[in-house]
Amino acid sequence: MLKSSARNQFVGVVSDILIGAVNAEVHVKLKGGETIVAAITKESVTSLAIEIGMEIIALVKTSHIILVTDFGGYRFSARNQLQGDVVEMKRDEAEIKIELTSGEQVVASVSPTSFETLKLCEGQRVTALFKAGAVILAVPHS
Numbered sequence: 001m002l003k004s005s006a007r008n009q010f011v012g013v014v015s016d017i018l019i020g021a022v023n024a025e026v027h028v029k030l031k032g033g034e035t036i037v038a039a040i041t042k043e044s045v046t047s048l049a050i051e052i053g054m055e056i057i058a059l060v061k062t063s064h065i066i067l068v069t070d071f072g073g074y075r076f077s078a079r080n081q082l083q084g085d086v087v088e089m090k091r092d093e094a095e096i097k098i099e100l101t102s103g104e105q106v107v108a109s110v111s112p113t114s115f116e117t118l119k120l121c122e123g124q125r126v127t128a129l130f131k132a133g134a135v136i137l138a139v140p141h142s
Helices: 042-047 112-118
Strands: 008-019 023-030 035-041 055-060 066-068 080-090 095-100 105-109 125-130 136-138
Touching (some): 023 055, 035 080
Antiparallel strands (some): 080 125, 095 105
């Protein structure tokens, strides 16, 4: 497995690539059916030789994850929205682990204030939000 300081490493398969004038969206389908969208440069798609069907790793730092417990009737611009249940809380390390239905985990950094504001507890259903620009893609060396 890849050794990186990014705590969230999602292994998936490229399911779609949308090329724009400068940037591209790469859609990565995870084993549980969830999709992560990465916004990268068109040049990166070429230099990394990203193709539909290839296995890829999507990296997301814990500090880029925002947790939502109640949408309050609002929708968010963050492309990536993964639902799961809180399985572990480390208040002293300001860390929350969420398990997706597939069994994959998302780790988020949470301030002490957010622990209290969100009233987080194990077993609670939450949504992890992160922007497509917060996703870094890794491909095997060829």
